[in-house]
Amino acid sequence: MMFARSPRFVGLVGLVVLVLAAGRAEAQGPRRPRTPNDMLKSTEVAPDHKVTFRIYAPKAEAVSVGGDFGRGQMTKDDKGVWSLTVGPLEPDFYTYTFTVDGVRTIDPKNAMIKQGLGSLDSMFLVPGEAAEFEELKADVPHGEVRQAFYRSHTLDQTRSVHIYTPPGYEGGSERYPVFYLLHGAGDDDRGWTNVGRAGFILDNLIAAKKAVPMVVVMPNGSLPRPANMPRFTPGSPPSPELRAAMEAMQNRFTDELLREIIPFVEKHYRVHSDPEHRAIAGLSMGGGQTWRVVSSHPDQFAYVGLWSAAVFRRNAEDGEKPYEVFLKDADRINRSIRILSISVGDKDFLVEGSKHLAEMLEKHGIKHELHISGGGHTWINWRHYLKDLAPRLFR
């Protein structure tokens, strides 16, 4: 029979259970022959911060590894183990995947992963002082990250949201300011926790009294695709219809945030509900969403961060027209928005959009900051942008 119903435990997990149960005198060893894979260390960080990747794929003809640190071809040894050493890398968390004979796959030996909407990446840490701001530290009080659900009438869906509450929230009675923190395309509301490490970054800043205690709301910014969404043809530029459909889809997030998420948060959590106690920031697609929300409702948030933002329609015929409500009244904007901070890496493929946005704001006399960091369109930068902006909020 081809399909045998014989689920069974193998390896250490089975051993632990068998030893604990001890109802069977003999623990059975793994059945399959041992391979170089069994003891393989798939990521190894040397003291000099060079990182070696390894994967067992004896029959593959070409294997590469790539992530937010770059990409490179691996070489095979006589046991079928492919390896590549990169770096030294700055202490930080990195994501990576292998590509085995053209097929992208995560590291089968590493349970630390980033889950996207339709993608998976493996993760590793290069430890060191530069990464301490984002690590789980034993000697600081920890807040909580919770997953909550709300019913969105705007999207006609049950939606998930992740919420960080600072140490002392549970069991306390104080009200806190709220920071709305948006992820990028392909991610969902888990992103800022799983790979963005927002909770640990806030824990560490709050413990060091560098940031005031705040609630951080991380919504799901990925929107349902309309059924009639025009098709994308790979290799060709997106059609005007596709662009219009995507614009319309993105615009729905403004309603979702203002009509659903903020009222839900202010009803259920101990937060202040005035714009002076509200901040918003987002990365990439979430930066674009932040800009849409803020440019259409400039009096709702006192603090704004646009990170590697998908902003500024450089080639659009309508130029500044979508933002004219925002741009025409600099005095009002400059009173209501205390920080309008734009951050982007010099190697980010969206760097020009941020520069053009800053120029447009400059031209209209709207106070803002433009920070060009090193690096590209990566979580490495976004975690640092959070670390840099959070201390300046609600002061």
Next chain:
Amino acid sequence: MMFARSPRFVGLVGLVVLVLAAGRAEAQGPRRPRTPNDMLKSTEVAPDHKVTFRIYAPKAEAVSVGGDFGRGQMTKDDKGVWSLTVGPLEPDFYTYTFTVDGVRTIDPKNAMIKQGLGSLDSMFLVPGEAAEFEELKADVPHGEVRQAFYRSHTLDQTRSVHIYTPPGYEGGSERYPVFYLLHGAGDDDRGWTNVGRAGFILDNLIAAKKAVPMVVVMPNGSLPRPANMPRFTPGSPPSPELRAAMEAMQNRFTDELLREIIPFVEKHYRVHSDPEHRAIAGLSMGGGQTWRVVSSHPDQFAYVGLWSAAVFRRNAEDGEKPYEVFLKDADRINRSIRILSISVGDKDFLVEGSKHLAEMLEKHGIKHELHISGGGHTWINWRHYLKDLAPRLFR
């Protein structure tokens, strides 16, 4: 240069960002040639509940798929796609992995996964009425699942715990009973949420008024391995030293729960703190831990569930000795424990342990229930055991 620093976006995510930014006139299509992998549907559930698995591995020589439904060899078509159809399967969530030329790997096309301590499994749902008790339903109020951290002096570690709070907890003032729910070996405190679906099961039971609102505490039951742990030789029975070390390691969980976790929960959350409002259940290793806790501290929990439990040292020389405190005073036990429920599948490799435990309790006049279900040592059973026990708690 072998290692090129050229991180770039490909595929739909990049497209979304590019279209939104529209700073570049042309969206770039994927660079690599399209393969049968691009459009592959890796799990497909037919209306008759048969499930087809597919993986693109044109160079592999043998591929199989296995999970908590069984295991089978796949066959390759002329495009390099391996497939196998199994079932029909009962509506439920299932875990699976592929084994490609001897190497275990998760499904590269499926972002729904179960993360263990050192393992990954892919997951899929066979939808249907029988699975409704564990699904996220739009028309019921939802509680929250949060991750909290506490400092354990017993283990000298910062430990993570997942906590379900029922609808109405946040913003309310009521106190709730607490259910301590333990996972198995190889898992951690995420397990009962990610694969166990405890929050959704409770949401649905509470909405239907089948269960009273309760807080569910899901600790991390995986304990630090002592540095001097004796080695395990695959293929040989575990040595007496290894067994003793594992026993000692497991016994630490009793202290961890009673001295650290319960005081942390009762200090920070709105819960009742008397044994009448405390339940405990665990699966496999966690069932063993539950039995250790309860047999040594029988007056601390009014409701007890032992599921596929790693219990009863059938061959141990000391027989009933470790439990003599528990066994000698049936009257007291029968007064303090209102439900002592043992559940195990008839194909579970630990079924004999549960039967022997029930016989021992019977012999000493201790009230208990033994439920032998179908199925094996799987989350499929454990989710059902939760659904069956939770309604009977705190009544």
